[in-house]
Amino acid sequence: ALVTFVLLFFASTNIYINLHLLHDPVLRIGSSLTASCTLSPELGLHAGTLYWTLNGMSLPGSTYSVVSPDTLSVTLRNLSGSRQQSGDNLVCHAADGHVLAGSCLYVGRPPEKPVNLTCLSHNTKDLSCKWSPGGRGETHVRTKYTLKYKLRWYGQEKECEIYSAGKQRYSCYIPRNLALFTPYEIWVEAANQLGAATSDITTLDILDVVTTDPPANVQVSRVGDLEDQLTVRWASPPELKDILFQAKYQIRYRLEDSTEWKVVDDVGNQTSCRLAGLRPGIVYFVQVRCNPVGIYGSRKPGIWSDWSHPAAASTPSNERLQSGSCDPKPGEQNSTLRRELKQFFGWVRKHASGCSGMSIKLYDQWRVWLQKSHRTRNQVGKQNIPLSFFSLSLLSLHTHTHTHTHTHTATAALKY
Numbered sequence: 001a002l003v004t005f006v007l008l009f010f011a012s013t014n015i016y017i018n019l020h021l022l023h024d025p026v027l028r029i030g031s032s033l034t035a036s037c038t039l040s041p042e043l044g045l046h047a048g049t050l051y052w053t054l055n056g057m058s059l060p061g062s063t064y065s066v067v068s069p070d071t072l073s074v075t076l077r078n079l080s081g082s083r084q085q086s087g088d089n090l091v092c093h094a095a096d097g098h099v100l101a102g103s104c105l106y107v108g109r110p111p112e113k114p115v116n117l118t119c120l121s122h123n124t125k126d127l128s129c130k131w132s133p134g135g136r137g138e139t140h141v142r143t144k145y146t147l148k149y150k151l152r153w154y155g156q157e158k159e160c161e162i163y164s165a166g167k168q169r170y171s172c173y174i175p176r177n178l179a180l181f182t183p184y185e186i187w188v189e190a191a192n193q194l195g196a197a198t199s200d201i202t203t204l205d206i207l208d209v210v211t212t213d214p215p216a217n218v219q220v221s222r223v224g225d226l227e228d229q230l231t232v233r234w235a236s237p238p239e240l241k242d243i244l245f246q247a248k249y250q251i252r253y254r255l256e257d258s259t260e261w262k263v264v265d266d267v268g269n270q271t272s273c274r275l276a277g278l279r280p281g282i283v284y285f286v287q288v289r290c291n292p293v294g295i296y297g298s299r300k301p302g303i304w305s306d307w308s309h310p311a312a313a314s315t316p317s318n319e320r321l322q323s324g325s326c327d328p329k330p331g332e333q334n335s336t337l338r339r340e341l342k343q344f345f346g347w348v349r350k351h352a353s354g355c356s357g358m359s360i361k362l363y364d365q366w367r368v369w370l371q372k373s374h375r376t377r378n379q380v381g382k383q384n385i386p387l388s389f390f391s392l393s394l395l396s397l398h399t400h401t402h403t404h405t406h407t408h409t410a411t412a413a414l415k416y
Contacts, residue, residue, distance in 0.1 A: 024104040026193040036073040037092035047072040049095040081140030108141030110195025114188040123239040143192040147172040208300035212237040214308035227280035248291040256283040281317035
């Protein structure tokens, strides 16, 4: 070889190790390292013309030492953790930048005991577990996490196979072949080239960690002409229809232009609820979630599902204007708009063919769609929607005169 590359590295305990580059070194954080680049006389180069880089950045000359005319060394003290799990690149260059030799350094720490191991089962069919790295978390070197499980009193040890990782949070998914009515022991093992650690064992019964899909077919409707109330109805989770359990439900709702939710906790196991104390003439968004309690007699509290897709409806408007006021307030302008829209939809149902299903609910559905469209929301903002936003185009108007009957046929279109 024309260039010989030798590393000497030592930890804070001052134990020296000579390493020829058969493998890239793995060092603990805080270690120090000396690397030497020895040239072959055939190259005709002097060691004083060489330089070192770490991850593409030139190292200061104060870290160099010309050992001999053909050998240049560099010393790195108190190494920090590797900036990337693929390792840090330490390279020796000729004066013209040509790479002569190099090595990949892995600097990190051994893993600590994984913590916060939690699991849940979706409709008793599978198992998903999550955990966090222990201690300071980041090891700076590639660390393998393995989730293992087995039946508590018998059965062979198994390994989870479907993993995913997020920011300081890991998870694994077991899709099938799980036993009910028998507890499992579950734990996580962490290992890298600097050490290994094992989490505490978690013992659980699948029936104690069940969650389900959000309630389906959530509907919100008015309660007659009551201005401060709405009724919410939903269907229980169909996946659990054949399983003995007691469902609990929660409702949350908010105003159309608000991000703050109000939660109703005392819904119990019924599949409908009346919201009271609402403001008149306002569109409300509503969501529902389910907690399957007591699956097959389990005494543990269940796990809440995700929230359902939002449903929306508006309360009836209070159309009375304050006495002595000449100009309606913004909320009252909105009430006037809704009253005129009702009259307009009634006219369309009466005079336009194929529009019998049009009602004020169509306007509420449009408001839901409008809020989902960020672009449209930026255009409309928080201003009141003027009546001119809806325009009626009479595409054709035919009048047929008979002896005692006048028939008017009109085709209408909504533009928005």
